[in-house]
Amino acid sequence: MIESVDGAPSHAPVEGVLFDLDDTLLDLRAAQLPAFAETVRAQWPQAPEEGSAAFRDAAEHFAADLGGHYPRYLAGELDFPGQRLARARDALALLGAPAGRTEPDAALWTDGYEERVRSHWRVFDDVVAALAGLRAAGVGVGIVTNNVEAYQRDKADAIGLADVAVLVGSDTAGAPKPDPAPFLEGCRRLGLAPERVACVGDSLESDVRGAQAAGLVPVWLRRTAHGQTPGAGDAAVRGPAWDASERTWWIDGLGALAAWFPAAGTDLASAGDAV
Numbered sequence: 512m513i514e515s516v517d518g519a520p521s522h523a524p525v526e527g528v529l530f531d532l533d534d535t536l537l538d539l540r541a542a543q544l545p546a547f548a549e550t551v552r553a554q555w556p557q558a559p560e561e562g563s564a565a566f567r568d569a570a571e572h573f574a575a576d577l578g579g580h581y582p583r584y585l586a587g588e589l590d591f592p593g594q595r596l597a598r599a600r601d602a603l604a605l606l607g608a609p610a611g612r613t614e615p616d617a618a619l620w621t622d623g624y625e626e627r628v629r630s631h632w633r634v635f636d637d638v639v640a641a642l643a644g645l646r647a648a649g650v651g652v653g654i655v656t657n658n659v660e661a662y663q664r665d666k667a668d669a670i671g672l673a674d675v676a677v678l679v680g681s682d683t684a685g686a687p688k689p690d691p692a693p694f695l696e697g698c699r700r701l702g703l704a705p706e707r708v709a710c711v712g713d714s715l716e717s718d719v720r721g722a723q724a725a726g727l728v729p730v731w732l733r734r735t736a737h738g739q740t741p742g743a744g745d746a747a748v749r750g751p752a753w754d755a756s757e758r759t760w761w762i763d764g765l766g767a768l769a770a771w772f773p774a775a776g777t778d779l780a781s782a783g784d785a786v
């Protein structure tokens with residue numbers, strides 16, 4: 512039974528976990544930044560130095576989609592290449608590209624960028640141990656993600672997650688997160704009731720709000736820094752904590768899930784040791 516702390520709701524034991532993919536299991540940010548830098552340089556060799564404030568701002572704008580173009584893709588207003596070109600156009604303008612350089616080269620930013628970003632795809636350091644621990648404990652594991660299923664399946668396979676059979680994409684259940692539909696489809700495929708399934712993701716808007724609406728147990732993943740997880744004895748080995756204002760559990764690394772799944776033993780707990 513999950514402990515109730517600080518007014519947190521008590522609920523039934525969790526028997527399954529649905530993970531978000533991008534920036535939860537896959538360190539997408541760590542792949543986007545070098546791919547962005549390489550592609551900018553290919554289009555405009557005289558672009559500002561990578562260490563400059565202008566470059567960092569442009570890279571952040573692109574990677575974090577501060578222009579809000581990805582939601583327009585999910586809403587059907589742009590196609591997938593279109594949202595990337597829109598992000599690249601914003602970034603080139605922020606970099607101060609001269610006339611004639613602000614329009615992203617379509618081939619460079621679609622196929623070229625895609626090849627580069629794929630070469631940098633990696634799981635976070637705590638993922639392999641966490642998934643092994645959950646499986647050993649008999650916990651159902653799946654992925655619910657906001658890109659099309661075929662693309663995300665290919666991505667998951669490429670980073671060593673081919674054995675995660677349950678994968679629900681933005682096109683699988685007719686709507687992307689935070690709509691309840693993809694979460695409920697994930698639960699159906701796990702064969703578990705929503706209240707028995709935790710949803711672990713980095714996005715308050717897509718993952719936490721969606722999980723709440725669908726009746727899952729929300730767990731907001733707030734890693735201390737992209738590409739890094741806390742070391743042994745740090746926060747990652749504590750159990751999930753309750754955030755009363757957002758009405759969600761939160762963790763800062765996957766090793767923290769060990770407190771909810773003691774049968775997962777050292778595999779899951781050691782996820783907190785990854786550095």
Ligand SMILES: [Mg+2]
Pocket residue numbers: 531532533534535712713714
């Ligand atoms: Mg995410």
